[in-house]
Every structure is written in C-alpha cells, then in structure tokens.
Amino acid sequence: MSSEERLEKFRPGRDGHEARKALRVPPPRGSVFDLFKEALPDVPMEAYQAVKDVVIEVSRGDVIRVLRTAKEDPRLDFRWLRCLSGVDYMDKGLEVVYHLHSYTRNHDVTVKVRCPQGDPRVPSATAVWRGADWYEREAAEMFGLVFEGHPNLVPLLLPEDMTDHHPLRKDNPLAEIEEWQGDRLAGRAEEGAGGEEEG
C-alpha cells in the first residue's frame, strides 16, 4: 500500500485506533512470525506487518515466556533487546514495546504488551535481559507502569519525589505557555494546509 493510500484510508475525525486496526496487514509468508508460531504453538499471538518490522502482540501473562523463547530459541536468537518503550494510548491502555534484534539471523521483531490504565502492572524483562533495567525504570517513571519483579524500580531521570504525575502520559500536557504557542502554530499551519510547494 502506498503512503497516499494509507493516508486516504485515515480520516481525521474517525477514531485513530479503529483506523489503525483497519490498516493492519498480516505479516507475509516466511516472516519471523512463522518462527514464533513454530516455537510457541500454544501461546495466543496476534501479528501484523508495520512499516518495517513484524509486530507481535501478546498478553501480559505470556510476555516473559515469549521474550525468553525469543532470546533462547536458536531459530529466533533475539539476543539483543534493542529498545524498550512505553506508549500511552489513553482509554485504550498503556503499551510496552520491545524491539529485538538478532545478530546471527539479522532479523528484527517488535513485541507489544498492553495493560489497562487502572492496572498498569507488567512483568519485568530484567530476568531475561539485564539491559532492560534502566529502560524499565524510565518507562515506569514516565508512564506510571509497574514492572513486577524489577530489582530496583526507583525514578531514574526524574527527581525522586516526583511520583505524583507521569510526564509522558497524554493527560499531562506541557506548560500552559507552550500549549498556547503550540495552538497558535497549529492554527497557522491549518491556514496554509494542503498547499504544495517546492523545497
């Protein structure tokens, strides 16, 4: 699908998440998802092809098993936890995204696990990769996620006493003046929207 087609399908005003769901393309044959299905036949997984990587969604109960298999199964061999990020989807819950890479097979995969806002508990991946340590501490302070089993879940980048709000959540906007400036900029962009010009 070209970018125009994808943009065409997405109408502002429609629910963004519904639109995204409609765009989900199943992963192609022979992709890394087939290997996951082989290695974990009894785990329910939902997969789709993103722009670059295959994305696999799993439930909270299975995530550690999936990650451990991804790391230890020789067919998958995802030994490098490249990146771990939190994403806030507001009423659709919080998401933890694991980007994995394999040195030997040279393939990538994205694993996602979602939890509701009211119950942001996710098992910690530090038992699988020690390198998940700081990433999880950062996601915890920025999104209010609780990584169960993490050895030292204290704030990393933020002050120790800043536990009452989580800056990267969408219900935590920037300061008023920046909001106001942003609105002005957006308004100006709206006036000139749709115009095409060179450069």
Add this chain to the structure above:
Amino acid sequence: MAVEHDLETMEIPVNMGPQHPSTHGVFRMVLKVDGERVVELVPHIGYLHRGAEKLCENMDYRQGIGIHDRTEYLAPFHAELALVIAVEKLMGLEVPERAEQIRIIMAELNRITSHMMFVGAFSADAGVFGTAFTYAFREREYIQDIFEEVTGDRTMYGYFRPGGLAWDVPDDFVERVRAVLEHTRQGIDDIDNLLTKNEVFMARTRGIGAMSAEEAIDWGLSGPMLRACGVRHDLRKAQPYCIYDRFDFDVPVGQYGDVYDRYLVRLEEMRQSVRIVEQALEGLRDGPIMPKKMRRRLRTPPGEIYQGVEAPRGEYGVYIVSDGTDKPYRMKIRSACFANLMGLRDMVVGHFVADAVVILGSIDMVLGEVDR
C-alpha cells in the same frame, strides 16, 4: 592517655559528580571503596533531562530536528539522520542521489570529529594530558569549519530534512573536503604515534574494564563498545540505511573488550570513515537535493517505525508512532550511551578508583543523549 585502638577497616562511600572534571558532563556516581578498590558503584543520571521526547511530540517533524541535534550534541548529523530516515520510511519518500551522498559525507566526517573528541578527552583521562588533546582538537576544528561553511552552525546543524537536505553545499565543497581529508589522515597517524605505543597510556588502559561479548550483549551495548568485545556488528553493514551498502569499508573489532581495545577500534573507525568519505566524494554528481514536490505540512500516514543508525557511540534509534497528523504521537529516542552506561558497574567493580575514571572515559558518553 591511651592511644585510640577502635579504628576499624570499613568501606567508605565516595561521591563523584555531578560537577567533576572526569565525568564529561553532569553525571554522578557513588563509589563504595575498600582502600583503593571499588567494591560497589551506583550511577545517577538525569541531571540533563530536558524532556526531549515530550517536546518532540508537541512539535512537527521538521521542528523536531532541532531537538534531536541537542540530544546527541557531539554527533548531531547522526541524530538528525535517524529522525529523517524514519519519517521518510513512514511517508514512503524517495531521497535524491546527491542528497544521499552528501548525507553520508557529513555523517562520516561527523564520526571523525566525534572520535577526535573522544581521543582528546580520553587521553587526558588516562594521564597523557596536553599533546594528544590539542592535536585531536586541531583536526576537529578543520572539519568543523567545513560544517560551519555548509550548515551555518558549528555544533547544532539542523541540515537534514525529511526528503533530502535544507540547501546545497558550497561550490568548492569537494576540493575543500579533499584538502581537509589529507590533513585528517595525517592527524590520525599523529595520534596513533603519540598514544598507541605510549607506555603511560598502555599501562593505564590495557586489561582495564574488560567485558566479555556475552555480558556486553546482555547489557545491550552497541557501537565501538560492543565491537571492542569482538562482536562484528555494525548497522551500516548489517542493515544498511542510506546508501551504505554501496561503499567499501571494514568493520574493526577488538579482542579483549578492554579500554585499550575500545580506543583501537575507534582509531581504526576514523580511518574507515576517511575511506567512505573519499568514495562518496568520487560519486558526488550534480542533481536535485529534495524531491520535486514536498508538502508544506508533513503529514505521515498512521503507522509505526523503529529506525536506528550507527552513530559514533553506538545505535541511535528513533521509534515513532504516527496517528496521521503532522506530529508524532509518540517519539522514543533510543540513545547509545544510555545502554552503554548501564554496564558501567560491572566494568568498574574490582578495579582501582583511578581506573574508574579511565573506564568512564572509554564509554565516551554524551550526557545530553543519555538524559534526553
């Protein structure tokens, strides 16, 4: 009067930083020492946290380029590159050939300046103060003059754009870069002669802070830190972005994973960068630097992408979740030093306090990137 007899051996906590000359920024670590040996180390980061991710989520993609410059401030071209490639892939933009070549020239020159900064600061950490530092900074200065001529700024370039470049390079660009490369090659040899076999330098760096390949992978290290452990992984080779697959260069790896190997890997990488720049200059042809039609307002289709680039310190990655507007819904910056610093405790514990400074220097961290 009796002499005091109740002196006892104890482990003493020592605070280093945030204001400390050897921390290359505002970084604090608390060491627990038993005599001269370090028995425990707790790093504290976050002093430079400016909320770059949140700011990017409230700006459009082009404005975000400026924020990315200010995270990885010793290699801003690489930070910009990660962002613009991610946006291009989301939108399906084609980048003109000339823009790709210039991007590679800029990125590789930037790798040299960044490694020069490392060599200068690191040699000072390791006790060879002065000469190597000034030599490295002289070379850095020549290349930065080119950057200034091209972009108009010495450190915060803001030169790459989704789709290509902000403007074309000056007319005498190729000759200027060729002349500077001659100098750089000599400069790298000078540093090689000054440091590589220097007795003080070797005594301070060999066998210090060694890490095995398994440990390094477990901690998620990348870049020269990982390659010094013997893992031949370079994103430019493994998953080529831009047009790196067309260039002929080697990926140097170390053997012992110690501080000395990290220095050697970086030294060789500078030579390889010179090779890449020469090839790119050969292939540089006239042509457009932006696609013909670009929207004034860059809107990306909904979707998500993770794009990493091989920055001088390791993998600098950008994870963008787009909801179809001109701003990213979520922008995560995967910084190289953030992961590299995580392994610091394992590298330092068991060594002398003085070695902790050298090991910290060998990570070549940029706190702006760690804290974002």
